[in-house]
Amino acid sequence: MTTAPDAGAVPGTVRPGGRTARVREAVLRAAGDALAERGFAHLDLAEVARRAGVGKTTVYRRWGTVTALLADLLDDMAEQSEPRVEVGSLLSELEANATLVRRTLTDSRQGALFKAVIAAATSDAHAAQALHRFYAARVAEWAPCVRQAAERGEVPADTDPEQVVRAVSAPLYYQLLTTGTPLDQAAAERAARAAYEAARAGAFRTGR
Amino acid sequence: MTTAPDAGAVPGTVRPGGRTARVREAVLRAAGDALAERGFAHLDLAEVARRAGVGKTTVYRRWGTVTALLADLLDDMAEQSEPRVEVGSLLSELEANATLVRRTLTDSRQGALFKAVIAAATSDAHAAQALHRFYAARVAEWAPCVRQAAERGEVPADTDPEQVVRAVSAPLYYQLLTTGTPLDQAAAERAARAAYEAARAGAFRTGR
DNA sequence: CGATTAACGGGACCCTGGTTCCGTTAACGC
DNA sequence: GCGTTAACGGAACCAGGGTCCCGTTAATCG
Secondary structure: OOOOOOOOOOOOOOOOOHHHHHHHHHHHHHHHHHHHHHOHHHOOHHHHHHHHOOOHHHHHHHOOOHHHHHHHHHHHHHHOOOOOOOOOOHHHHHHHHHHHHHHHHHOHHHHHHHHHHHHHHOOOHHHHHHHHHHHHHHHHHHHHHHHHHHHHOOOOOOEOHHHHHHHHHHHHHHHHHHOOOOOOHHHHHHHHHHHHHHHHOOOOEOOO | OOOOOOOOOOOOOOOOOHHHHHHHHHHHHHHHHHHHHHOHHHOOHHHHHHHHOOOHHHHHHHOOOHHHHHHHHHHHHHHOOOOOOOOOOHHHHHHHHHHHHHHHHHOHHHHHHHHHHHHHHOOOHHHHHHHHHHHHHHHHHHHHHHHHHHHHOOOOOOEOHHHHHHHHHHHHHHHHHHOOOOOOHHHHHHHHHHHHHHHHOOOOEOOO
């Protein structure tokens, strides 16, 4: 009787180098392609495997479900998203953020991924967690611009920075999901402006 | 050779009375129950048929897909949603709207339905259209309160009423989908307040 | 460089969501 | 009422997404 390997371990953790890494990369790329071309509903792990030049058994063993694959894709994307650049005025920083969000949602690849993850998150806890992680990181990245604006006196001192950042994205996502209207630059500017004015008026103050 | 019935017709349109109506009602109720209990991902038309005490063939013949059934459910719900009651001040009307939206999204039955339809809409055109119809109707229902406020001079005269109404809902949906935080009443009030302040400051003016 | 074994790949298999067939029930028009 | 036939319901059937088995390839360690 030889020592049995840990049956509970996720494949890819013990020997993550070389082949395993190449497989992961190829599968994530293929999944992104398939998603952008055919959409979430038609996403088929066997097809992803074929596109990636990989056995379908491998995809099922490593990820198991479509939602798990999406979560991995999102984590992968989170690592390579652009950092905020400091500008100096709150309104222009919020506009920069809104423009970035708009570009992301409009991009055929990233937009499709977001829609898919959002759909998956409504019924799958793992996908939901991946989504929450993603937004927590993004919000944390942009919150400082509000904090600095508070120090400059542009907005009330007890303004909740995260609320302001979320307020910029919210209308863009809402429009994407609930209307057929395309997300244009005017929508992005409007979103930034609205969040800015609301913050200045004290709508996002924490202490009561 | 007898006259062939129109093969392209949707079942239930020629003899919509009695049995057909009862079946539709039972299936929609069962679908709503199943959705609330087991979630979108586990929604199975055969199970819906069983719950409704109806043959699964019938469900497939009448609706065909899960998304079509969801669209029908949403249309059904749209007919019975509460009308707005006039209050008098814009802020309190927007708060009433925010509270209504919050209650809807928080309700286990309706909330599950919304999440499901949103998920379906990201990849199915029919579900997306049903969703757009629903929101267009809801927004049209509430837009007048902004118009009246504009006449009273509470907000700039060229404020776009629909933008304001959408701005109230957006943060609530955004929070529901992208964070794990529960939707509390404070969130509803904040959403209303933010939309109100932004509108007053002219963030939703149409002419440039 | 060689041994060990994690991870991969092909193919057979299986199971369940969805379709088809056809007999039965009950709307609707007269 | 009565006849016509739309719509329903049960059961057999089909297909393709997901699993299992087992032989092959190549990371990792010494």
